[in-house]
Amino acid sequence: MTSKTPKKKSEKSTFDFSGLKKYLRILNYVSAAQFYLKDNFFLEEPLEVKHIKNRLLGHWGGSNGPNFILAHLNFYLKQNQKTNSKLRDIIFLLGPGHAFPGLQANLFLEKSLTYYYGEINKNIKNIYDFPVSYDKEGLANVIKHFGSPNGFPTHASPVTPGAFLEGGELGYSLANAAGAVMDNKDLIAVTVVGDGEAETGTLATSWHASKFINSKDNGVILPIFNLNGYKISGPTIFGRMSNEELTDLFKGLGYEPYILDARSDTNIYANRNNHDLEKDNVHILMQELLDKCFTKILEMKKTGETKGLPMIILQSDKGWSGIKSYAGEKIEGNHLSHQVPLAKARTDKKQLKALEEWLNSYKINELFSEDINDSQNLIKKRLKDENQVLFLKEIEDLVPEKMWRMSMNTHIQQNGKGKLKELKTPNLSTVFKKTILNTEKDWGRHSPMNLVGEYLREVFKLNKATKNFRVFSPDETYSNKIQAIFKEEERAFNLEIKPWDKDISKRGRVVEMLSENTLVGMQTGYILTGRHGFFVTYEAFAQVVTSMVDQYLKFLRVANEINWRGDVSSLNTIITSVGWLQEHNGYSHQNPGIIDNVLSLNSDLVDVYFPIDAVATGYALEKMVKSKNKINVLCVGKDEARPLFLSEKESKRNIEEGMTILNTFSDRLKKYEAYDLIVTGVGDYLSLECVAGIDFTNRLFKKYGLKKERKDFKLGFLNISKLSASDPLSEKTKDFAEKLGEIVGNAKVFANFHGHPQTLQRYFFEAGKNIKDVDVRGYIERGGITTLLHMHILNKTSRFHVASWVVNTLFDLKKINKLTHDFLQRDIKQEMDEEIAYINEHFIDSEKIRNWKFGI
Numbered sequence: 001m002t003s004k005t006p007k008k009k010s011e012k013s014t015f016d017f018s019g020l021k022k023y024l025r026i027l028n029y030v031s032a033a034q035f036y037l038k039d040n041f042f043l044e045e046p047l048e049v050k051h052i053k054n055r056l057l058g059h060w061g062g063s064n065g066p067n068f069i070l071a072h073l074n075f076y077l078k079q080n081q082k083t084n085s086k087l088r089d090i091i092f093l094l095g096p097g098h099a100f101p102g103l104q105a106n107l108f109l110e111k112s113l114t115y116y117y118g119e120i121n122k123n124i125k126n127i128y129d130f131p132v133s134y135d136k137e138g139l140a141n142v143i144k145h146f147g148s149p150n151g152f153p154t155h156a157s158p159v160t161p162g163a164f165l166e167g168g169e170l171g172y173s174l175a176n177a178a179g180a181v182m183d184n185k186d187l188i189a190v191t192v193v194g195d196g197e198a199e200t201g202t203l204a205t206s207w208h209a210s211k212f213i214n215s216k217d218n219g220v221i222l223p224i225f226n227l228n229g230y231k232i233s234g235p236t237i238f239g240r241m242s243n244e245e246l247t248d249l250f251k252g253l254g255y256e257p258y259i260l261d262a263r264s265d266t267n268i269y270a271n272r273n274n275h276d277l278e279k280d281n282v283h284i285l286m287q288e289l290l291d292k293c294f295t296k297i298l299e300m301k302k303t304g305e306t307k308g309l310p311m312i313i314l315q316s317d318k319g320w321s322g323i324k325s326y327a328g329e330k331i332e333g334n335h336l337s338h339q340v341p342l343a344k345a346r347t348d349k350k351q352l353k354a355l356e357e358w359l360n361s362y363k364i365n366e367l368f369s370e371d372i373n374d375s376q377n378l379i380k381k382r383l384k385d386e387n388q389v390l391f392l393k394e395i396e397d398l399v400p401e402k403m404w405r406m407s408m409n410t411h412i413q414q415n416g417k418g419k420l421k422e423l424k425t426p427n428l429s430t431v432f433k434k435t436i437l438n439t440e441k442d443w444g445r446h447s448p449m450n451l452v453g454e455y456l457r458e459v460f461k462l463n464k465a466t467k468n469f470r471v472f473s474p475d476e477t478y479s480n481k482i483q484a485i486f487k488e489e490e491r492a493f494n495l496e497i498k499p500w501d502k503d504i505s506k507r508g509r510v511v512e513m514l515s516e517n518t519l520v521g522m523q524t525g526y527i528l529t530g531r532h533g534f535f536v537t538y539e540a541f542a543q544v545v546t547s548m549v550d551q552y553l554k555f556l557r558v559a560n561e562i563n564w565r566g567d568v569s570s571l572n573t574i575i576t577s578v579g580w581l582q583e584h585n586g587y588s589h590q591n592p593g594i595i596d597n598v599l600s601l602n603s604d605l606v607d608v609y610f611p612i613d614a615v616a617t618g619y620a621l622e623k624m625v626k627s628k629n630k631i632n633v634l635c636v637g638k639d640e641a642r643p644l645f646l647s648e649k650e651s652k653r654n655i656e657e658g659m660t661i662l663n664t665f666s667d668r669l670k671k672y673e674a675y676d677l678i679v680t681g682v683g684d685y686l687s688l689e690c691v692a693g694i695d696f697t698n699r700l701f702k703k704y705g706l707k708k709e710r711k712d713f714k715l716g717f718l719n720i721s722k723l724s725a726s727d728p729l730s731e732k733t734k735d736f737a738e739k740l741g742e743i744v745g746n747a748k749v750f751a752n753f754h755g756h757p758q759t760l761q762r763y764f765f766e767a768g769k770n771i772k773d774v775d776v777r778g779y780i781e782r783g784g785i786t787t788l789l790h791m792h793i794l795n796k797t798s799r800f801h802v803a804s805w806v807v808n809t810l811f812d813l814k815k816i817n818k819l820t821h822d823f824l825q826r827d828i829k830q831e832m833d834e835e836i837a838y839i840n841e842h843f844i845d846s847e848k849i850r851n852w853k854f855g856i
């Protein structure tokens with residue numbers, strides 16, 4: 001494909017790599033300089049302690065492999081993009097985000113840092129108070145402000161042009177890349193994977209991503225596995241595997257691996273007195289490999305095949321081109337280069353000297369263009385960033401055209417164009433008609449998850465042409481009861497499909513893989529490149545991905561402050577097959593911890609919906625798909641026998657407002673009256689038990705003729721349909737607390753929560769309630785293979801516990817006497833014991849419980 005492909009390894013290149021080698025020298029110099037220099041940025045005078053930063057932060061060792069890769073990619077793309085339009089839609093993902101100094105150096109050279117953080121582009125607000133102009137001053141700012149409190153971070157981040165992967169928590173790279181290339185037909189995601197990163201569970205399963213992505217209708221990932229052999233403090237597993245083992249492994253995983261051994265102690269190009277990078281051979285080999293890979297990718301795209309997708313295994317020295325050894329210890333090609341070598345350069349003169357020698361070895365001053373000292377010229381050049389010149393022409397010539405640069409790819413940043421492919425959303429009444437028929441209150445059998453299935457099916461249908469929607473699920477589409485989507489869309493599978501396999505095709509847009517981590521990585525990659533996706537999973541195992549959600553929130557929070565990033569759809573998760581009803585599985589499948597986790601984040605970007613029934617589920621879904629830049633979780637049960645508590649109108653209001661008193665289940669209040677007791681339900685099963693508890697209480701008072709006593713207190717039912725994570729600095733958080741405080745007033749409160757009780761407690765505390773006036777119940781780790789009622793009894797959230805609390809509280813308030821209290825409590829206990837006896841004998845809840853209806 002290249003116009004001048006080099007012939008043989010030993011042959012002298014027909015390419016002129018002189019510019020590339022210089023480009024690479026800049027990348028490596030600027031990478032290193034970012035750790036150390038606060039002044040004398042280009043070593044124009046002898047290096048002194050006063051030039052060295054007070055804190056030496058960052059990661060050197062991992063930066064150099066990616067630097068080599070970046071320089072080569074630019075070289076290759078610049079040669080080929082003009083003649084081959086298929087090579088213009090390319091993004092770059094850096095798995096080990098700590099290798100950021102190199103990426104940052106490249107972004108400066110590509111002028112994309114100047115585009116976003118220079119003074120030139122008036123449309124883009126510079127979030128920094130220093131300019132990154134494309135001149136020495138701008139480059140000095142890049143070096144100086146690396147890893148500083150108000151400057152650049154030490155890892156790739158949302159402030160990094162072209163990045164949508166933070167890479168701090170390792171392992172996401174391939175999954176993110178997979179999400180990005182899905183339904184982006186022409187996209188090629190070049191993805192650098194670290195060999196330490198490759199030991200993580202997420203990455204280990206992500207090699208399989210290509211089995212869900214046919215390369216004809218989707219883009220393709222080109223993995224470049226940077227095998228530098230070391231992690232933080234020792235060798236990597238992959239670093240000590242033989243080439244045969246590596247080849248066998250990756251062939252088995254479905255790739256065609258090409259190994260490039262560029263290590264100084266094993267390859268024939270080593271030259272310890274000079275950078276081996278100054279020789280042509282390693283560059284010829286890399287260009288040959290890139291050409292082979294891109295050619296093969298474009299070939300495979302014609303058939304959609306993904307078996308045998310090319311990948312490069314780049315074996316390089318960790319800390320490549322850096323200090324070789326110090327005080328008898330090997331630094332380059334060893335884990336000791338991982339962070340900042342010569343970390344005592346500020347206090348140890350010998351280390352300072354060694355640092356100076358090392359930095360000088362790149363001869364940075366030879367690389368600047370000759371006319372940059374002409375200050376008049378400089379001012380003129382600043383006006384037009386693309387025409388500015390800082391380095392020698394042969395270096396600047398390597399940078400691809402602006403719109404084809406990996407860092408400026410419009411799938412990732414908006415650049416003034418519409419990146420977010422808006423979703424057409426269903427008309428809810430159409431969905432209700434299909435699933436519920438009559439949406440008025442009804443004690444019939446309605447499954448919220450059936451409704452979810454129909455809703456998502458409708459979303460697939462409406463967005464068929466735009467191909468901007470996917471569902472990600474760990475093998476649970478059927479199990480979570482959303483199989484209605486298969487009437488519209490299939491599961492993706494790019495391996496052999498047997499005649500008896502169901503709902504599966506090479507083109508499906510439902511991704512079912514039993515790796516929650518890889519799925520969420522795919523989902524975030526899909527979303528951050530402008531599309532929409534739901535992750536549907538068992539509640540108990542959603543916790544597997546909590547740290548991924550935490551990381552995503554950090555990304556969102558920073559991205560939301562950067563105007564050139566543009567909007568993205570929300571990260572939508574449905575947690576179902578919840579712990580309260582776990583008929584097939586029992587104790588191991590009972591864990592609402594994901595709710596605690598997301599609600600404990602200090603942010604106003606996280607909402608968790610707890611719709612009380614199927615109709616409310618519809619309204620919650622509508623909110624989720626229409627929201628932007630947020631994290632939404634929907635928590636709802638999947639069983640069929642759920643009543644409808646509310647009219648459509650009440651439901652809509654209930655979801656809109658996040659909490660409402662439901663009059664049907666509450667005592668009527670006269671003007672200026674307030675509730676003495678409020679029973680609060682959060683979650684479908686828990687709310688039902690509250691309502692049943694109120695009903696049971698009313699019957700009890702009736703049974704014993706306690707008419708006067710019953711009239712003497714007002715009992716209300718509050719349903720909370722949405723909890724948001726709290727941000728102490730946010731108005732929204734204060735509003736919620738105020739509203740809750742107003743509703744509950746001075747009432748005594750009993751609250752039944754779907755998750756762990758302590759998570760809900762905080763909201764009442766924030767609302768100003770005294771903790772002794774609020775009794776919060778929830779999942780207290782009691783469970784097993786048992787019935788729904790028994791789960792409530794075990795966790796003290798049952799209707800009997802509601803009634804018992806009412807009776808106790810009335811006694812405390814002196815509204816009933818001791819005698820009444822005692823016989824009511826005896827009655828409650830007796831009824832509960834009868835139910836337990838029934839369950840023990842028949843293994844199901846009694847008919848009385850199963851057929852219970854409010855007030856009937």
Ligand SMILES: Cc1ncc(C[n+]2csc(CCOP(=O)(O)OP(=O)(O)O)c2C)c(N)n1
Pocket residue numbers: 059061062063096098099168169170171193194195196197198200226228230231232236318338
């Ligand atoms: C999931 C996760 N576990 C642990 C770490 C801590 N950590 C940071 S860098 C690193 C070693 C990474 O090795 P590699 O991916 O090979 O990166 P490189 O050698 O290229 O720097 C580790 C363990 C992390 N960032 N993420």
